Amino acid sequence: MTKPIPDPRHTLTLRDVSEASGVSEMTVSRVLRNRGDVAAPTREKVLEAARTLGYVPNKIAGALASQRVNLVGVVIPSLSNMVFPEVMTGISSVLDGTGLQPVVGVTNYLPDREESVIYEMLSWRPSGMIIAGLEHTEAARAMLGRAGIPIVEIMDIDGDPIDHAVGISHRRAGRQMAEAIITAGYRRIAFLGTQMPNDHRARKRLQGFEEALGKAGLTLVDREFYSGGSALLKGREMTAAVLARSPDVDFLYYSNDMIGAGGLLWCLAQGLDVPGRIGLAGFNGVELLDGLPRKLATMDACRLEIGKKAAEIIAGKAMPGEKVELFPTLQAGDTIRGR
Amino acid sequence: MTKPIPDPRHTLTLRDVSEASGVSEMTVSRVLRNRGDVAAPTREKVLEAARTLGYVPNKIAGALASQRVNLVGVVIPSLSNMVFPEVMTGISSVLDGTGLQPVVGVTNYLPDREESVIYEMLSWRPSGMIIAGLEHTEAARAMLGRAGIPIVEIMDIDGDPIDHAVGISHRRAGRQMAEAIITAGYRRIAFLGTQMPNDHRARKRLQGFEEALGKAGLTLVDREFYSGGSALLKGREMTAAVLARSPDVDFLYYSNDMIGAGGLLWCLAQGLDVPGRIGLAGFNGVELLDGLPRKLATMDACRLEIGKKAAEIIAGKAMPGEKVELFPTLQAGDTIRGR
DNA sequence: CCAGCGGCTGTTAGCGGTAACAGTAGCAGA
DNA sequence: TCTGCTACTGTTACCGCTAACAGCCGCTGG
Known part of the structure; x- marks a missing residue:
C-alpha cells in the first residue's frame, strides 16, 4: 500500500473519500448525509477517511443533483x-x-x-x-x-x-401615536424624520399620523427632514432647528428612536420641561436606548x-x-x- | 407553430430560452454572460426571449460547470x-x-x-x-x-x-489608551467590560492596558463585567456599581463605546465633574454616538x-x-x- | 425448499450549465 | 483561385453529486 494522498493541491471529492475507504461514492454520500441504511463498520470507515482527508462536501454539486x-x-x-x-x-x-x-x-x-x-x-x-x-x-x-x-x-x-x-x-401605528398625543393634550405638533423617498414605512407612518391629526382638526405645525450622518447628532440638530423656527411647538414626533433620542438629550440639556412643556415620541422600541436618562415614548415594531x-x-x-x-x-x- | 410555452410550473432552463429564440443553448449562455462574440441580431433575439420568459440563470449549474x-x-x-x-x-x-x-x-x-x-x-x-x-x-x-x-x-x-x-x-491599543490616561494624571483607574470569554479582542485590549498600567507602577483599582442586555443601560448600572464600591476611582475605562456612553450619561446626570473629577474612555469610535452631550474619549478601530x-x-x-x-x-x- | 423481504451496497443517468474544440461562412490578401 | 483569418454558432464532454433502481445476501415463514 503506497501513500494514498493524491495531489495535495487537488480539492477533494467523494471519489477521494470512496477510494480511501474502499466503498462506492454512493455509500460515502449516504454516510455523510445520514441517509439510507449503512452498516455501522462501513460508516465508521467512511467517517474516519473523510475526517483524516479533511473532506468538505461540495454543496454546489449536491444541490444541482438533488434539486434542493x-x-x-x-x-x-x-x-x-x-x-x-x-x-x-x-x-x-x-x-x-x-x-x-x-x-x-x-x-x-x-x-x-x-x-x-x-x-x-x-x-x-x-x-x-x-x-x-x-x-x-x-x-x-x-x-x-x-x-x-x-x-x-x-x-x-x-x-x-x-x-x-x-x-x-405603519399607517395605523402613526394614527395610534397621533391619537395618544392628542389625548395627552398636545396641540402644536411637529414631525422630524428621514428624507428617504424609499423608506415607505416611515412614509406610511407619517401619513397615518397626519390623517389622525386631521380628524382632530389639527395639522403639523412644522416638519424637518434629514439624510445621512449620525442619527443621534441629526436628532439634536433637527430639534434645535425646529424649536428655533417654531418656538411654540409642544410635541416632536420623530420617525425613529435614534433621532428621537438625540432630540431628547438636547431638550434635557436645554433644561426644557419634558414632557410638560414639550413631549417627544419615536418609533421602533430599540432596546439599545433603554439606558437614556428618560425613556422615550415609542412603539415597538414587533421585529x-x-x-x-x-x-x-x-x-x-x-x-x-x-x-x-x-x-x-x-x-x-x-x-x-x-x- | 403552436404556443411554445411549456409547463408554466416548470422552472426555466437555458434550453427553454434556446428553443424560444431558435439558437443553441451555448449561444444563449454566451449572450447572457456577455462572453465571446455573438451577432447583434442574435443577441437581441436571445435577450428578448429571456426577458419575456422571465428566465433567471441557475448559478448552481453554472458554478459547477465553470468551477467558479x-x-x-x-x-x-x-x-x-x-x-x-x-x-x-x-x-x-x-x-x-x-x-x-x-x-x-x-x-x-x-x-x-x-x-x-x-x-x-x-x-x-x-x-x-x-x-x-x-x-x-x-x-x-x-x-x-x-x-x-x-x-x-x-x-x-x-x-x-x-x-x-x-x-x-488591540494589545497596543489598550496600552496606548492607558498611557494617555496616565499622562493626563489619572491614577485610580477601573475597567468595565463584557464578560465574554470569546471576545479575544476585548481581552487583548485589557491585557495591553494592564501591562501599561503596570509599567507605571499602577494596577486596576476595580473591575466590573457584564453580559447581555442593553449596552447603554448596562453602562449606567455598572458605573453606578463601581462608583458605589470604589468611590475614589478617578477613571473608568470601558471595553466599548456603548457602555461608555451609558456611563457618561449617568455621570453627567449625577452632576459629576467630567473629566475633572472623573475621566472616561471607550473603544471603537462609533459615529452613532456623535450626538452625546459630551464626546466620549475613544479609539477608532479602523473598521x-x-x-x-x-x-x-x-x-x-x-x-x-x-x-x-x-x-x-x-x-x-x-x-x-x-x- | 423456496418466495419474499429487509438490510446493505453498487450502477446508471442525469441535474443545468460551461470549457474546449469543431465547424461554417465570408472576405482579404497572395 | 486558394489560403488564412475573423466572426459567429454548434457539439461534446464533463463539473461532483444524488435519485432511482438493481443487485446481493441471509434469514423467515409457508
Missing part, C-alpha cells in the same frame, strides 16, 4: 439601524432547527439595487425568500412571483403581497416576532393566510405627559 | 453592535466593482458555531473567506488552510494568521479600512504580506482632561 438548496434569501434595506439585526435574530432562531440557512442581501433603500440582489439570490435557487417591504420594481415582483418558492414580505402589511406578508400596519413568523412560513411550520398582522404596543415612556 | 463561484464568505461574531456593519460596508464598497458578492455568517462569539458556519460556507466553494479574529477551533483552522482560497482574518493582528490578517493590535483592505486582498487587488497592520487614532473627546 438549504438557503433562504433575506433582503433588507440596511444593517446599520438596529432594526434589521433583530429581525435576523428572529429568523435565525426559527431556522436553526430546520436545515435552512439565511443568506442576507442589503439594498440600501435603492429599488434597482434590490432588484439585482433579488435576481442574484434567485439564481442560487433558494428554498424561500424573505424581503422587507411591499414595494418593489415591476421586474422584481415578476421574478419573485414566478420563482415557485415561498415569498414572505415583512415589516409592512399596508399593500398587496406577492405571496405572504408578515408585519404591522423579533416578524422574523420568527416569516421564518416559520418559509420552513413550512405555519400555513397562514396571505397576511399576518401583528399589533405594536405603545410604550408611553417618560416623554408624553399622563393625560 | 462569485461568493465571498464573511464570518463575524455579531451584527448588533455597530462595529461589524461598518466592516461590511467597507467590504461591499470594494467588492461591488468586482463580480464578487459577500455572504455573511454570524457566530454569536461561539467557537463551535463558528466552525460550523465556516464548514457550511466552504461547502459552497467561495472564492475567498473573511473571518473576524485569529482564534478558531483546530478543525476550523485546518479546513481554512486546506481550502485553497484566499483567507483573510480581520480586526486583530496579535497572533498567527492562517493566510492573511488585516487589523489593529471601514479593515473591510476595504480585506476585500482588496480577496479581489486580488492587493498582494500584501501576511499581516497588514492599521493604526487606530486616539480621539480624546471631552472626557479626558487635557494633560
Whole structure:
C-alpha cells in the first residue's frame, strides 16, 4: 500500500473519500448525509477517511443533483439601524432547527439595487425568500412571483403581497401615536424624520399620523427632514432647528428612536420641561436606548416576532393566510405627559 | 407553430430560452454572460426571449460547470453592535466593482458555531473567506488552510494568521489608551467590560492596558463585567456599581463605546465633574454616538479600512504580506482632561 | 425448499450549465 | 483561385453529486 494522498493541491471529492475507504461514492454520500441504511463498520470507515482527508462536501454539486438548496434569501434595506439585526435574530432562531440557512442581501433603500440582489439570490435557487417591504420594481415582483418558492414580505402589511406578508400596519401605528398625543393634550405638533423617498414605512407612518391629526382638526405645525450622518447628532440638530423656527411647538414626533433620542438629550440639556412643556415620541422600541436618562415614548415594531413568523412560513411550520398582522404596543415612556 | 410555452410550473432552463429564440443553448449562455462574440441580431433575439420568459440563470449549474463561484464568505461574531456593519460596508464598497458578492455568517462569539458556519460556507466553494479574529477551533483552522482560497482574518493582528490578517493590535491599543490616561494624571483607574470569554479582542485590549498600567507602577483599582442586555443601560448600572464600591476611582475605562456612553450619561446626570473629577474612555469610535452631550474619549478601530483592505486582498487587488497592520487614532473627546 | 423481504451496497443517468474544440461562412490578401 | 483569418454558432464532454433502481445476501415463514 503506497501513500494514498493524491495531489495535495487537488480539492477533494467523494471519489477521494470512496477510494480511501474502499466503498462506492454512493455509500460515502449516504454516510455523510445520514441517509439510507449503512452498516455501522462501513460508516465508521467512511467517517474516519473523510475526517483524516479533511473532506468538505461540495454543496454546489449536491444541490444541482438533488434539486434542493438549504438557503433562504433575506433582503433588507440596511444593517446599520438596529432594526434589521433583530429581525435576523428572529429568523435565525426559527431556522436553526430546520436545515435552512439565511443568506442576507442589503439594498440600501435603492429599488434597482434590490432588484439585482433579488435576481442574484434567485439564481442560487433558494428554498424561500424573505424581503422587507411591499414595494418593489415591476421586474422584481415578476421574478419573485414566478420563482415557485415561498415569498414572505415583512415589516409592512399596508399593500398587496406577492405571496405572504408578515408585519404591522405603519399607517395605523402613526394614527395610534397621533391619537395618544392628542389625548395627552398636545396641540402644536411637529414631525422630524428621514428624507428617504424609499423608506415607505416611515412614509406610511407619517401619513397615518397626519390623517389622525386631521380628524382632530389639527395639522403639523412644522416638519424637518434629514439624510445621512449620525442619527443621534441629526436628532439634536433637527430639534434645535425646529424649536428655533417654531418656538411654540409642544410635541416632536420623530420617525425613529435614534433621532428621537438625540432630540431628547438636547431638550434635557436645554433644561426644557419634558414632557410638560414639550413631549417627544419615536418609533421602533430599540432596546439599545433603554439606558437614556428618560425613556422615550415609542412603539415597538414587533421585529423579533416578524422574523420568527416569516421564518416559520418559509420552513413550512405555519400555513397562514396571505397576511399576518401583528399589533405594536405603545410604550408611553417618560416623554408624553399622563393625560 | 403552436404556443411554445411549456409547463408554466416548470422552472426555466437555458434550453427553454434556446428553443424560444431558435439558437443553441451555448449561444444563449454566451449572450447572457456577455462572453465571446455573438451577432447583434442574435443577441437581441436571445435577450428578448429571456426577458419575456422571465428566465433567471441557475448559478448552481453554472458554478459547477465553470468551477467558479462569485461568493465571498464573511464570518463575524455579531451584527448588533455597530462595529461589524461598518466592516461590511467597507467590504461591499470594494467588492461591488468586482463580480464578487459577500455572504455573511454570524457566530454569536461561539467557537463551535463558528466552525460550523465556516464548514457550511466552504461547502459552497467561495472564492475567498473573511473571518473576524485569529482564534478558531483546530478543525476550523485546518479546513481554512486546506481550502485553497484566499483567507483573510480581520480586526486583530496579535497572533498567527492562517493566510492573511488585516487589523489593529488591540494589545497596543489598550496600552496606548492607558498611557494617555496616565499622562493626563489619572491614577485610580477601573475597567468595565463584557464578560465574554470569546471576545479575544476585548481581552487583548485589557491585557495591553494592564501591562501599561503596570509599567507605571499602577494596577486596576476595580473591575466590573457584564453580559447581555442593553449596552447603554448596562453602562449606567455598572458605573453606578463601581462608583458605589470604589468611590475614589478617578477613571473608568470601558471595553466599548456603548457602555461608555451609558456611563457618561449617568455621570453627567449625577452632576459629576467630567473629566475633572472623573475621566472616561471607550473603544471603537462609533459615529452613532456623535450626538452625546459630551464626546466620549475613544479609539477608532479602523473598521471601514479593515473591510476595504480585506476585500482588496480577496479581489486580488492587493498582494500584501501576511499581516497588514492599521493604526487606530486616539480621539480624546471631552472626557479626558487635557494633560 | 423456496418466495419474499429487509438490510446493505453498487450502477446508471442525469441535474443545468460551461470549457474546449469543431465547424461554417465570408472576405482579404497572395 | 486558394489560403488564412475573423466572426459567429454548434457539439461534446464533463463539473461532483444524488435519485432511482438493481443487485446481493441471509434469514423467515409457508
